[in-house]
Structure formats: structure tokens, C-alpha cells
Amino acid sequence: MTNAPIHELSERARDVFRMVVESYLDTGLPVGSRTISKLPTVNLSPASIRNVMQDLEEMGLLSHPHTSAGRVPTEGGLRLFVDGMMQAAQPSQEERAAIEARLERGGPIEEALAAATAALSGLSACAGIVLVPKREPVLRQFAFVQISPVQALAVLVGNDGSVENRVVDLPPGISPATLTEVGNYVSARLSGLTLSEAQGRLVEEIRAGKAALDRAAQELVARGLAVWSEDGARRPVLIVRGQANLLDQAAADDLERVRQLLDELEGKEEIARLLDRARSGQGMKIFIGSENKLFALSGSSVIAAPYRGGDGKVVGVVGVIGPTRLNYARVVPMVDFTAQALSRLMA
Template sequence: MTRQPVSELSARARDVFRMVVEGYLETGAPVGSRTLSRFGGLNLSPASIRNVMQDLEEMGLLAAPHTSAGRMPTESGLRLFVDAMMQTAEPSEQERAAIEAQARGPVEEALAATSHVLSGLSACAGLVLVPRGEPVLRHLSFVPLSHGQAVAVLVGADGSVENRVVELPSGVGPATLMEAANYVSARLNGLTLGEAQATLADEIARGRSALDEAAQGLVRRGLAIWSEDGARRPVMIVRGAANLLDGAAAEDLDRVRQLLEEIEGKEEIARLLDSARGARAMKIFIGSENKLFALSGSSVIAAPYHGADGRVVGVVGVIGPTRLNYARVVPMVDFTAHTLTRLMA
């Protein structure tokens, strides 16, 4: 559906739309014309309000979930409200102090604690995508698999093990596989992947590598596979998933169950958060705008945080139902991101 520009709404339609959205986000229930007529400021009869709400429904901004006159915002309506109409409320002094109190000490502990307090303050699940630690190489070996293939077994200093199938050039036999493994043990053990790749390249360029061309290719390929795989696997901390089981959740258990399964899987949500690394500021994903949340109807608010050199090192955010208090949670996530940036400096 085409996104509706707010400029196309009349002043009356904007007022009614804003009040429906704010009422729905506060209560989680559809908002009826009679309810709106009791609020001050509209000076419209229930019949006039119903007509405006019908127009907004035809625009795809509101929906009637039941046969009653109550309306609730669609995902397109929420997007319009968040992008063009929402008035944010800055975190209170107490909320800022609570966040800042956790952003100290060892980085990983601070990230987990900050995620926990953000979860509590927002009544959502708190998410932090942590800085990627570059693996340190302990061992690389090649196990013949079949003609033309071998398994590269990469062992990190932290005990992690990765197995990847690699294609072997024609003529490469067990002796070459052993030569490549011995070289790694002798020359690259204890180096990060970046350092190992740089050392290999430097020795080849200087003609100092004891490897023949086939073995050089094997080592390069093994390091590249591990490096690429590690770069694709961000690490995510989740805190406060139980907050999603609030009173309103009992009416929509299937949605909540689906959301909890998505969080349990972590990897896809981590990739979604990782896409926020390239953003200069906040990113808000609402419902089925992202296919990951097409079933659960969830929203993610995420903001990148930076290291001492100014580069993005991670992402902090929250996940919850689309019925979030965006005006309060968005600036809270933004403040948390700035707090973590100061921690990393």
C-alpha cells in the first residue's frame, strides 16, 4: 500500500487520526467515535467523527477489527504517525540516571545490564548487538572428504570450532593439506584472523613463505571462509522477554508465542538489528514492514552506538508489540545509544 502523506489529510482528519492512534497506543483497544466526542478540542458530533474515521479507513490508515464502531491504526497508519505526527517525550531524570548507572565497568557486563534496565523502563524486551570480537586462531587443518573436496577445521583460542567444506584445486593431495596445516601451527597460531591474513600476504609478497602455491591458496581460503562467516554472525544479548507477557497478551497468545519464538531464534533478529549499523540514527521497524514480523506483528526500535574512533560498533534497541508507546520509547532508546557511545569512548 502506498504511504499516505500527512499533507493530504485535512486538519480535522489529522486531529481525529492522532487521537485514535494515541488512544489505541494507551489502551490497546479500538477507539470509538463516542469516546472521541467526549474529549475536548474536536467540537465534532459522533456522527461527524464516524464519517472522518470512515474516510481514514478508506485511506488505509485505520481499521475496524470488529463490527463495532471502534477503529485502530493499521501498520501504515502507525508508520505515518511515527514519521510525521508523533511528539516525543524525553526520558525523565530518573530514567536517564537508571540507564547511566548501568553503563560502566566491563563492557560486556555493562551492555547486558543496560539492556536489562532498558527492558524494564520500556516494558519491552531489551536488545543489544555487541561489538564483534575478532577470533584468535589456534589451529587450522584440512581433512580429505572426497575427490576435489576437504573439510577445513578451524579452532579458535576461545575453543570455538568451525567446519567448512572447501573445494580443492586439481592435483592437491594429503601432503599439501598437511603442509598448509603445519604452516598455520608454526606461523599463524595466536594471531587474529586479520593478523593471520596480513602475515600470510606479507610473507608471500616477500617470497619468504615456505608454502608452495597450492598450499598458500588453501590457507588463504580457510582464513577467508572463517573471517566471512564470523562477520556474518553478530552476537545479541536479550533481556526482559517476560515483559512481553503483559495483561494484553492473554488476548493474543498466538502473536506473543510467535514473537517469543522469533526472539528465541535470535539469529534473524540479530541480522535485522545489524542492518541498523549503517544508519546514522534511529531505525523503527513496524510489523510486516519486515517479513520477520509478518506473523507476530511486532515492532523494533533500534539505534547504533559508536566506538572511540567514531565507527559503529553495535546496536541497542527494544522489541515488542506494535502497540508501543513510541513517543516515550524512541527517545529512551536514543539516549541509551548515546550513553553506550560514551562508555565505548
């Protein structure tokens, strides 16, 4: 049977359903009628609660994992709870301070994003994820260090202080002196430009005869710049922190699901594509279990929110991945606050 809309549930059914979900999210255990009947605000007998839970099961909102066990919410039930019943709890002052402190350390933007993701992971007890803005590094310095007769290490220093190395093949006729000449040329003539701008400038200067480099050196510069452009297009732009949080005590009885989730986290490009879907929205995206094919096997949830650059446009996505048994009321506002903090950082 398909899941019932919230307005089709009686007040008694809504109350019982909410208590079952909240108890399950808190303990991770199936919830029985006696557990609900002992709550201080409940004035129903265990038998009456069992009848309501049976009705909720027939509606597709609860399931009965074992013959003698209580009920747990289905993925559809969790979706109904998150969309229509959850009362979000704003992050505490300590939680907000912990996230903001990670963003105030300075350094390259990727380091700040990784730090914020680690803080979010620790506070939510999930794996933290952030989709890094797709942006080209701006050249400050560029050098080649020969490592064999046919290969050199291309070293790029960005304006943000980042340093990256790539191995490139050397064209014939390149001497150590030429490598030094090429590095000096790039640092002097192309510094302050993005990779695409540097490639365009190089083409213009070669065409105009202003490159002051022989053909072999020109080829090496073009090859060195291209290796970053090609790598950047393929590189996963996803940072994942806190996978160990997924191995908590509650996971002891469900290790296969956790193993599957950790395997899925290795596929960063797939997750990056999933998070890209959150770019198009104006706010929070919540994917619960098999609502997304990527996490259908592990039964995991993703909570993600976009963050914006100085022009107000969405530049990335931050969020968490964890079991469907998440404290959604606490984690959703926490992800939202982190996205707002990153937007202030990027402004």
C-alpha cells in the first residue's frame, strides 16, 4: 500500500507514529507498543497502540523487521516525518562556534572547506562531505624539475599559496637550462592568470612572435599548462571527512550495510554528481535510502545544502552522509548553518 499523506492520519495515529519514529531515531532499535505506552504523555493502552501501529504498517509507514520485535519506520515513513512532522532544533552556541572556528584559520579555501567538513562530521556523527567550487588556480610561479632524461616534475604555485606537482613528458631537445628558462618565462609573463587565460596568452604571444622561446620550450609550456587543465576536468571535486563516525556501536549488528556505505564513499565522482543535484535548488536537499540509486544497497541518507559565492550564485554543496537513522531534527539545521557559514566565507 502506498504511504498516506500526513493529513489522512488521525491525531492518534500521528502521535503514535511520531513517537515511534523519534524513539527509533534515538535508539536505533525497533519500537514496541509497551515502550510507547510508558511514555509520560501517552494515555493509551499497549493494545490500543498495537492496533494503531498495525494500521500504520498497512499504510506503508512502519515495518515489522522480526516476528517478535517492534516496528521501525520505513523509508517512506521517514520521508513523511521529515517533510511534515519534524521540529528542527537549531545548533547550539557551542556547535556554531566549533564550525566557525574551523573557518577562521585562513589558508587555501580547500583547507577551510575540509576543516568545516571535519567539524560538521564530528558534530553530526556522520561522514561530512563538501563539493568544492569548480575554479581554476591562478598562477603565481611555475617551474620544471627534471627527474629523468624524458620526464620532469612541473611545479605550480597558486596565488592562494597552494602547491601542486605533476609529472610531464619532455619533448626532444630540452636541456636543464631550457627548463629554467621556461619556468622564468611562465612566472614573468603568465603570473596572475588562470590556466585558461595563461594558455590563451601563450598562444597569442607565439602567434605574434613575442614568446621568446624556441619551439621545444613552447611545446613544454603548453604541455605543462595542459596537464593541469585536463586533470582539473577529471579530478573529483569532493572532500569526505569522518568516515570512521559510521562505525559506531549501533553499526555492530549491521556491518554489511556499513561496509557497503564505505565502498560507496570511495566513488567520489558518483557522490559528486548526486550533490550536483542540490546546486539547482534554493535550499536543503534530503535523500533517504533508496530514493537515490547510489545508496539503495546501504540504505543511507544524505543531507546537503548549497553555499554561495560573493555574487550570490551557488558554488558548492556541503552536507553529511550517514545511516537513515539520523537525528534529522538536529542535523538538518546544522548542515544549513554550515552552508551559511561557507557562503559568508566565500563572499
